[in-house]
Amino acid sequence: MKLIIPDQFIERYGQIVDDQDAFFTSLLQHLPKTFRVNTLKTDKQVVKERFEEYGIHLKQVPWHSDAFISQNNSIGNTLENFLGYIYIQELTSMLPPLILHAELQNSEFVLDGCAAPGSKTTQLAAMMKNNDIIIANDIDYNRIRALKFNIEKTGSLNVVITNRDLRLFPGKNSFDVILVDVPCSSEGTIRKNPTMLSKWSNQEKRIPGYANLQQQLIVKAFNLLKPGGCLVYSTCTFAPEENEGVINWLLENHPASIERINIPKMKLSPGILEYNGKQFNSEIKKTVRIWPHHNDTDGFFIAKVRK
Numbered sequence: 001m002k003l004i005i006p007d008q009f010i011e012r013y014g015q016i017v018d019d020q021d022a023f024f025t026s027l028l029q030h031l032p033k034t035f036r037v038n039t040l041k042t043d044k045q046v047v048k049e050r051f052e053e054y055g056i057h058l059k060q061v062p063w064h065s066d067a068f069i070s071q072n073n074s075i076g077n078t079l080e081n082f083l084g085y086i087y088i089q090e091l092t093s094m095l096p097p098l099i100l101h102a103e104l105q106n107s108e109f110v111l112d113g114c115a116a117p118g119s120k121t122t123q124l125a126a127m128m129k130n131n132d133i134i135i136a137n138d139i140d141y142n143r144i145r146a147l148k149f150n151i152e153k154t155g156s157l158n159v160v161i162t163n164r165d166l167r168l169f170p171g172k173n174s175f176d177v178i179l180v181d182v183p184c185s186s187e188g189t190i191r192k193n194p195t196m197l198s199k200w201s202n203q204e205k206r207i208p209g210y211a212n213l214q215q216q217l218i219v220k221a222f223n224l225l226k227p228g229g230c231l232v233y234s235t236c237t238f239a240p241e242e243n244e245g246v247i248n249w250l251l252e253n254h255p256a257s258i259e260r261i262n263i264p265k266m267k268l269s270p271g272i273l274e275y276n277g278k279q280f281n282s283e284i285k286k287t288v289r290i291w292p293h294h295n296d297t298d299g300f301f302i303a304k305v306r307k
Helices: 007-014 020-026 044-054 075-078 093-100 119-127 141-154 194-203 207-224 244-253 283-286
Strands: 033-037 069-070 086-087 109-112 133-137 159-162 175-181 227-236 258-259 288-290 298-305
Touching: 007 020, 007 194, 020 069, 033 075, 044 069, 075 086, 086 119, 093 119, 093 175, 093 227, 093 298, 109 119, 119 133, 119 141, 119 159, 119 175, 141 159, 175 207, 194 207, 207 227, 207 244, 244 283, 258 283
Parallel strands: 109 133, 109 175, 133 159, 175 227
Antiparallel strands: 033 069, 033 086, 227 298, 258 298, 288 298
């Protein structure tokens, strides 16, 4: 089936992307297979040697020393994957934990608010070397089973699982660090799920509902954060309503500040400051967009918030 990008999609995002041709062309290209080494069980040198024996070529990710790219789809069938020595994960999904790296050094209580299936939770556990405590929460019980499986598979021992609606999570000023990778319209995953293009018109109708939910989730996460604590908000969508719009709403209604994000050797684009006639707070420029054509990834948005 030939993939066609809807005209309305082109009209919507052509106005905010830097290179329309490169962007829309990238959405029709295959997304490479990527994974990170699980340092709780092994190290990258061991994995590189084992994959070399299998004849699987790996390319080092320039901005993450434990992440690799391969065009070989058999990575998922390797013993290293079954044993949890590696974790197959999209590159942009690895970014929120990396951005929190410095914050984790002095954090006793970390919350992953929308944790399933566990890619970021298990990455946090590896970065924390199984020290201190991660609360991995998710509202969906069926997805909790996948979360539990991945936590056990990777040997993540400092994780406590909770199954709650984050908006109803108990407590206040409880966590040093919070990661909230919110439910979204998922437009950034088109390269992995190209059939989304044929269904996009229905997905677009859901954007306002997602934005409303995301506002509720981010304000709850902000209230759960200790004074001086750090919150990372992320989505895998291009929709400004779910990205800059949500952060702008937080700044207008709560005493939050936005901090700059820097990932050496990765191209980042600042958050947009205007969309469809609406002007956003100038601090929004400190948020980042990851466009698929810049780093050969899927699409992503990240904001680093300080209380």
